[in-house]
Amino acid sequence: MKYILAVNPWIYDFAAYDFWMKPLGLLYLVGMLKESGLDVVLVDFLNRNHPCMPKKIKNSIYGKGHFLREAVETPAPLRQIPINRRFARYGVPPEELRRDLPQEPPTLILVTSTMTYWYVGVKESIEFLKDVYPEIPIVLGGIYPTLCFEHAKENIKADYILKGFAPESLEELIYRHTSIRPELKKYKRFNNWPAPTIEDLSSPTYGVITTSLGCPYRCPYCASYILHPNFETKSPEKIVKEIQKMSTIGAKDIAFYDDALLYNRTHTKDILKGIIEAKIDVRFHTPNAMHARFIDEETAALMKAAGFVSIYLGLETSDFSRQKSLGGKVFSGEFTRAVKYLKKTGLTEISAYILVGLPGQTPDEVKTTMEFCYENGVRPYLSEFSPIPKTPMWKLAVKTYNWHEPVDPLWHNNTLMPIFSPTFTPEIYYQLKRLQKKIVEKQSP
Numbered sequence: 001m002k003y004i005l006a007v008n009p010w011i012y013d014f015a016a017y018d019f020w021m022k023p024l025g026l027l028y029l030v031g032m033l034k035e036s037g038l039d040v041v042l043v044d045f046l047n048r049n050h051p052c053m054p055k056k057i058k059n060s061i062y063g064k065g066h067f068l069r070e071a072v073e074t075p076a077p078l079r080q081i082p083i084n085r086r087f088a089r090y091g092v093p094p095e096e097l098r099r100d101l102p103q104e105p106p107t108l109i110l111v112t113s114t115m116t117y118w119y120v121g122v123k124e125s126i127e128f129l130k131d132v133y134p135e136i137p138i139v140l141g142g143i144y145p146t147l148c149f150e151h152a153k154e155n156i157k158a159d160y161i162l163k164g165f166a167p168e169s170l171e172e173l174i175y176r177h178t179s180i181r182p183e184l185k186k187y188k189r190f191n192n193w194p195a196p197t198i199e200d201l202s203s204p205t206y207g208v209i210t211t212s213l214g215c216p217y218r219c220p221y222c223a224s225y226i227l228h229p230n231f232e233t234k235s236p237e238k239i240v241k242e243i244q245k246m247s248t249i250g251a252k253d254i255a256f257y258d259d260a261l262l263y264n265r266t267h268t269k270d271i272l273k274g275i276i277e278a279k280i281d282v283r284f285h286t287p288n289a290m291h292a293r294f295i296d297e298e299t300a301a302l303m304k305a306a307g308f309v310s311i312y313l314g315l316e317t318s319d320f321s322r323q324k325s326l327g328g329k330v331f332s333g334e335f336t337r338a339v340k341y342l343k344k345t346g347l348t349e350i351s352a353y354i355l356v357g358l359p360g361q362t363p364d365e366v367k368t369t370m371e372f373c374y375e376n377g378v379r380p381y382l383s384e385f386s387p388i389p390k391t392p393m394w395k396l397a398v399k400t401y402n403w404h405e406p407v408d409p410l411w412h413n414n415t416l417m418p419i420f421s422p423t424f425t426p427e428i429y430y431q432l433k434r435l436q437k438k439i440v441e442k443q444s445p
């Protein structure tokens, strides 16, 4: 049997939590390869439904929950950093995976990646796969090599490393190793992409989907436009069908991964109307932050009727001059109006992401933003700034943190922000976290 092995690697970090976290890009790619007639076996090293998961690991609501965790040695680039937390591997232990992996070697292995500072998980996973299948070529793709290509080339023992979505290169590679040409060029347009193959994950209780790629905004701390330079949508009919299919195979919850879910309001409204018409019974969540600016009264009502439950809005700050300097994706008045419309429908689980630790930001600004959320009846959700290479804010972060390039990607980790930031010391950061907790407790019914 000739098949391709697609792998979602381990995470190595101080903390990791399954906040509706699935390898969406890899699931789309598996769909494309299958549509092209290839056999693909997907192995999820993060699988939370693996039989080795102890019962005592508490699962949270809506499909979220903890990964299996095993403490590991702290990698060298982090050893001089004064942080009182253990580094760990998250996911299924190697000895379990060794039993699960097919005995017959694949013809090619594809490994995905996400956060730049999770490269240790990618490196370890690839070394493990090389040990199991020493003769089989491995291709690394995903966000990490797209943003840190040179680092990946120097540090990862993959046979091929791809930047961004590279259908031509991948098509050639697959042809070279399988003698089957998968016609990936036809997927250059997002509207032609198949559904993400969540059925290849073990007992998925939740699904993930995106209705669009990219974002027309250019917030200086965000890599969306580097990963997807153009904003593209998929037809509402296709999206509704994909959601319907996920619900049929057991997904009770679905998370939207869009960077700009409401940007094309007509498109989103058509999807919402389609879901309502098809009477699809799932709960929807928006962990990737929605654009408050585009929530009007009708959209809010449609969201509620379609089954939206947890709403995460991208606020970042309530400070007017910083809102402007960050590109003006939302102003406070627009945020307040959006929340009013959402609440009017009866939606209650509304949170707002607040950036903490941006170069030039003060703790008072973060505190005022949390109070602004409280006044609006919205849960503040602190999101620590993580510097991303190639973004406009990268150079400023390097200067503010007094770093000297090249910087190891492990230092991009948002957990380290209070250590590197000259303004948000660990003590100040924990004060802000305590305030956040107090506000959320006060807001709890």
Ligand code: SF4
Binding pocket: 215, 216, 217, 218, 219, 222, 223, 224, 225, 259, 260, 314, 329
């Ligand atoms: S609006 Fe969101 S996704 Fe778009 S550039 Fe800004 S942070 Fe990135």
